[in-house]
Amino acid sequence: METEAKTGLKIIINDRELKANGDETILELAKNNNIYIPTLCHHSDLCLKGVCRICLVEIEGQNILHAACSTPVAENMIICTNTEKVRKARKMVIELLLANHYGDCLTCKRNLNCELQKLAAEYNIEEIRFKKPKEKRYKIETVTPIVRDNDKCILCRRCIRVCEKIQGVEAIKPLYRGKESSIGCLYNLDLGEITCVMCGQCINHCPTGALTEKDATKDAWKALDNPAKHVIVQTAPSIRVALAEEFNIPPGIAVTGKMIAALREIGFNAIFDTDFTADLLIVEESFEFLTKLKKSYYDNENISLPMFTSCCPSWINFIEHYYPDLLSHLSTCKSPQQMFGALAKTYYANKAGISPEDMVSISIMPCTAKKFEANRAEMSHNGYKNVDYVLTTREFARMIKQSGLNLMELQDSEYDQSMGISTGAGLIFGATGGVTEGILRTVYELVTGNDVPFNELDITPARGMEGIREISIKINNPLENWKFLDDFEIKIAVAHGLANARNLMDKIRDGTANYHFIEIMACPGGCIGGGGQPIPTNESIRKSRANTIYSEEKIVQIRKSHENPALKRLYEEFLENPLGETSKKLLHTFYT
Amino acid sequence: MERKRILSRDYKIGNAITEALSCNRTNIIEQIKDSGLKGKCRTDFSTGIKWELAANLPGNNKYVICNADEGEPGTFKSRILLQNHIETLIEGMIIAGYAINSNNGIIYLRAEYRWMLKDLIKKVDKLREKDFLGKNILGKNFDFDIEFRLNAGAYICGEETSLIESLEGKRGEPRNKPPYPTEKGYLDCPTIINNVETFCYVPYIINEGIEEFKKTSNTKLFSVSGDCERADIYEIDLNTKIIDLLGLIGAKDTKSVLIGGTSGIVISEKDFDKPINYKGLPAGSSIIVFNNSRNMRKILKNFMEFFVEESCGHCTPCREGNIKLLEAIEKINKGDSIPDKYIQTLLELAEIMKMSSKCSLGRSSANSFINFYKIEYRDYIYGN
Numbered sequence: 001m002e003t004e005a006k007t008g009l010k011i012i013i014n015d016r017e018l019k020a021n022g023d024e025t026i027l028e029l030a031k032n033n034n035i036y037i038p039t040l041c042h043h044s045d046l047c048l049k050g051v052c053r054i055c056l057v058e059i060e061g062q063n064i065l066h067a068a069c070s071t072p073v074a075e076n077m078i079i080c081t082n083t084e085k086v087r088k089a090r091k092m093v094i095e096l097l098l099a100n101h102y103g104d105c106l107t108c109k110r111n112l113n114c115e116l117q118k119l120a121a122e123y124n125i126e127e128i129r130f131k132k133p134k135e136k137r138y139k140i141e142t143v144t145p146i147v148r149d150n151d152k153c154i155l156c157r158r159c160i161r162v163c164e165k166i167q168g169v170e171a172i173k174p175l176y177r178g179k180e181s182s183i184g185c186l187y188n189l190d191l192g193e194i195t196c197v198m199c200g201q202c203i204n205h206c207p208t209g210a211l212t213e214k215d216a217t218k219d220a221w222k223a224l225d226n227p228a229k230h231v232i233v234q235t236a237p238s239i240r241v242a243l244a245e246e247f248n249i250p251p252g253i254a255v256t257g258k259m260i261a262a263l264r265e266i267g268f269n270a271i272f273d274t275d276f277t278a279d280l281l282i283v284e285e286s287f288e289f290l291t292k293l294k295k296s297y298y299d300n301e302n303i304s305l306p307m308f309t310s311c312c313p314s315w316i317n318f319i320e321h322y323y324p325d326l327l328s329h330l331s332t333c334k335s336p337q338q339m340f341g342a343l344a345k346t347y348y349a350n351k352a353g354i355s356p357e358d359m360v361s362i363s364i365m366p367c368t369a370k371k372f373e374a375n376r377a378e379m380s381h382n383g384y385k386n387v388d389y390v391l392t393t394r395e396f397a398r399m400i401k402q403s404g405l406n407l408m409e410l411q412d413s414e415y416d417q418s419m420g421i422s423t424g425a426g427l428i429f430g431a432t433g434g435v436t437e438g439i440l441r442t443v444y445e446l447v448t449g450n451d452v453p454f455n456e457l458d459i460t461p462a463r464g465m466e467g468i469r470e471i472s473i474k475i476n477n478p479l480e481n482w483k484f485l486d487d488f489e490i491k492i493a494v495a496h497g498l499a500n501a502r503n504l505m506d507k508i509r510d511g512t513a514n515y516h517f518i519e520i521m522a523c524p525g526g527c528i529g530g531g532g533q534p535i536p537t538n539e540s541i542r543k544s545r546a547n548t549i550y551s552e553e554k555i556v557q558i559r560k561s562h563e564n565p566a567l568k569r570l571y572e573e574f575l576e577n578p579l580g581e582t583s584k585k586l587l588h589t590f591y592t
Numbered sequence: 593m594e595r596k597r598i599l600s601r602d603y604k605i606g607n608a609i610t611e612a613l614s615c616n617r618t619n620i621i622e623q624i625k626d627s628g629l630k631g632k633c634r635t636d637f638s639t640g641i642k643w644e645l646a647a648n649l650p651g652n653n654k655y656v657i658c659n660a661d662e663g664e665p666g667t668f669k670s671r672i673l674l675q676n677h678i679e680t681l682i683e684g685m686i687i688a689g690y691a692i693n694s695n696n697g698i699i700y701l702r703a704e705y706r707w708m709l710k711d712l713i714k715k716v717d718k719l720r721e722k723d724f725l726g727k728n729i730l731g732k733n734f735d736f737d738i739e740f741r742l743n744a745g746a747y748i749c750g751e752e753t754s755l756i757e758s759l760e761g762k763r764g765e766p767r768n769k770p771p772y773p774t775e776k777g778y779l780d781c782p783t784i785i786n787n788v789e790t791f792c793y794v795p796y797i798i799n800e801g802i803e804e805f806k807k808t809s810n811t812k813l814f815s816v817s818g819d820c821e822r823a824d825i826y827e828i829d830l831n832t833k834i835i836d837l838l839g840l841i842g843a844k845d846t847k848s849v850l851i852g853g854t855s856g857i858v859i860s861e862k863d864f865d866k867p868i869n870y871k872g873l874p875a876g877s878s879i880i881v882f883n884n885s886r887n888m889r890k891i892l893k894n895f896m897e898f899f900v901e902e903s904c905g906h907c908t909p910c911r912e913g914n915i916k917l918l919e920a921i922e923k924i925n926k927g928d929s930i931p932d933k934y935i936q937t938l939l940e941l942a943e944i945m946k947m948s949s950k951c952s953l954g955r956s957s958a959n960s961f962i963n964f965y966k967i968e969y970r971d972y973i974y975g976n
Contacts, residue, residue, distance in 0.1 A: 052907070096912035130937075173763075176905070177901075177904050178902060178904070178911065179900050
């Protein structure tokens with residue numbers, strides 16, 4: 001009865017009569033009608049909270065002001081978003097926040113991209129009428145790749161909500177109350193001492209500079225400035241579709257060529273593509289998967305199925321912390337970043353005649369957990385770290401700016417040959433479902449000799465932003481060696497956002513899920529929505545980035561990893577066989 | 593001037609339940625609505641309408657919660673009611689449960705009242721033995737039982753949505769409203785939350801009838817304390833003159849009276865001939881009396897410290913605002929002068945806190961500062 005009455009409500013905002021369907025908040029209705037209401041604690045990815053009280057509006061007939069973000073519209077509501085009372089209250093709230101915000105805008109990483117700064121400018125805060133703290137009250141936490149500076153925190157709790165609701169991790173929480181209120185970890189421990197997975201989503205959702213990534217640009221510059229060092233760089237698939245946003249270009253523009261040109265200008269000695277080792281991972285993991293299927297269904301061995309992907313370092317942290325009993329399900333493949341690093345200091349070093357000692361391997365990643373991954377003890381070979389330094393998209397953009405380059409005006413350039421050739425399958429790694437799609441294209445062909453039965457190789461059920469997606473493919477007419485798979489249905493699940501992963505893992509644990517292969521990406525949308533990507537990131541931006549990856553993939557000539565000519569050469573010259581001895585030594589690992 | 597509807601009327605346990613269970617549900621809600629019974633807490637929302645909202649929702653997975661998290665300084669009426677009139681309270685809750693079609697009652701008890709829990713449980717067990725609680729109460733097709741849950745010590749959990757969060761095992765912080773608890777409360781089920789006093793009036797209404805209740809509806813229960821001989825709870829007619837009240841409780845050499853709790857109004861001698869509700873009755877229900885030996889500046893600073901500490905830290909105006917107000921009070925108390933302009937800023941802040949805070953804590957705490965300001969800068973100059 002109530003829902004029926006709610007449809008087609010009449011609401012007036014600022015003398016404009018608007019139609020509402022009844023389930024939106026005042027803020028949503030205003031937004032849909034191009035009426036601007038400032039916000040801080042609100043983020044379109046997150047559940048509503050109503051803590052900051054910036055979005056106050058006046059509702060006729062009510063003495064108090066209401067937070068537009070958390071007040072649902074109601075029939076005949078008359079709302080004013082721009083009265084003296086509202087402006088004064090908002091200004092007061094901003095002043096209160098600024099009075100408790102200690103830090104210098106000029107030396108803040110979020111300078112010019114800070115929501116608090118923007119509001120202070122909008123509301124023309126000429127003086128803060130309240131006393132500000134004279135010195136730092138909190139120590140800056142730099143143990144992990146995620147740097148926390150509570151002096152800049154405005155307690156909007158976006159970090160807490162993304163950590164809890166989207167990632168299902170709950171590493172950070174509101175602590176204490178009243179005057180002592182702060183955000184932190186249980187028992188006030190450091191992030192490094194608790195079950196933080198270092199995905200960086202908190203950074204991506206922070207409106208201020210309270211959460212930032214640990215800077216690696218200084219290390220990168222030091223290497224570049226040292227003429228004795230041969231500095232090589234790899235760029236992850238998702239960087240090219242997001243980088244331009246750091247230069248005020250709307251989301252959804254791929255700048256692959258310009259990005260490579262910028263890297264050349266900056267002075268990297270060799271510029272390679274992580275897509276290449278994404279292809280390599282697909283081939284290795286496809287063989288691994290098929291081996292497992294064979295052992296399980298032909299040799300009747302007791303094999304841990306489903307097999308889980310292992311390319312996302314936050315996911316690895318998550319499963320190590322929360323589902324250690326399921327570790328045997330993980331693929332042994334290192335991530336493309338680490339495979340690349342391992343090959344760079346062996347295969348490439350050999351080819352180019354450079355000693356790995358003189359080489360610095362840098363990667364540009366959409367991710368803060370990659371910084372952690374690169375430092376893991378198991379990620380080195382012969383005493384050399386596979387990857388020396390990891391830069392996020394944001395750090396990379398800062399380096400471009402420091403170099404005085406205008407990204408959008410650079411002439412397109414191309415990756416260097418030996419490890420710069422890649423296929424479409426490697427490229428779509430950057431979006432959730434991409435690994436699955438790449439692996440299915442290869443697995444299906446290995447087993448049947450034919451293309452996957454999807455129009456133009458587009459495995460559409462693997463794509464999209466649904467939290468958990470299921471794909472099943474029936475094997476028809478397999479080749480002689482795979483006869484046991486005739487009519488076999490491969491069942492796959494794809495999840496992104498660790499809360500969704502948790503859902504799946506619980507089902508695996510209690511035996512209620514029946515899959516053969518599971519792809520997990522920690523961040524919503526996969527790497528295109530990674531914690532190291534440009535801020536802001538939200539659902540519509542993630543969709544634009546993903547769409548761009550898929551449209552870029554369409555124009556790539558080779559779209560199956562196993563057809564990558566550079567990869568074939570790699571196997572011929574160096575690795576010999578997938579899952580061969582060299583492969584196992586360099587490209588595979590184990591987790592604890 | 594003083595009445596005794598709850599405190600010591602002739603009362604026989606079970607009369608009201610028997611009567612209520614013989615009526616149909618809507619009839620009881622109509623009676624409560626018509627009686628004009630209102631929440632005795634910070635809000636004065638109609639109890640009957642609250643019950644009706646929950647009753648209109650389908651199913652019986654609903655909760656009746658008694659808010660016994662009495663944390664306001666100077667308030668102790670719930671404590672006395674719990675100690676001496678728990679049967680009346682339970683009877684009120686059973687009737688509420690029957691009216692909204694709920695089988696579950698929870699008494700959310702202030703952590704500091706843990707000492708009385710054992711005794712309360714004993715008394716409730718007795719009621720169960722007498723068939724007033726449990727399955728098929730008094731042979732009717734109606735089940736209802738009550739459990740006690742303890743607060744963990746935060747003042748904010750007296751706010752109904754924070755109370756629910758706390759019951760669910762979460763950090764005590766206010767929820768966004770709507771949805772109101774009557775629609776989505778404890779465990780997302782329809783929930784009515786009333787305080788101890790409100791539930792205690794219910795048996796009276798059912799037994800004595802609406803007309804009888806209305807005759808005395810201008811009465812409120814006050815916790816009276818401070819510099820007086822007979823600190824206690826009193827059921828007082830709101831038209832009672834303050835001076836008469838002071839006589840009743842044996843207060844002498846009175847300097848000022850704080851009506852309505854820490855966030856209420858300070859009244860000075862020149863207004864003692866006025867009725868206690870002459871400024872519109874403030875939210876709380878305590879009356880604190882101060883004699884001439886007291887330093888009001890220190891008292892109000894103490895109240896402000898209470899709010900700074902008890903703000904849950906959730907919304908900006910309350911978390912940050914209270915701190916600023918306290919800082920100013922401390923400065924003035926130290927004898928430092930504060931520029932007029934800054935005082936104006938703080939008064940603006942106090943007004944904005946009242947309008948923009950998320951819950952009633954932040955909306956009322958600034959009153960302590962306003963009281964302080966009046967004493968310090970207006971016609972209430974007392975000095976030390």
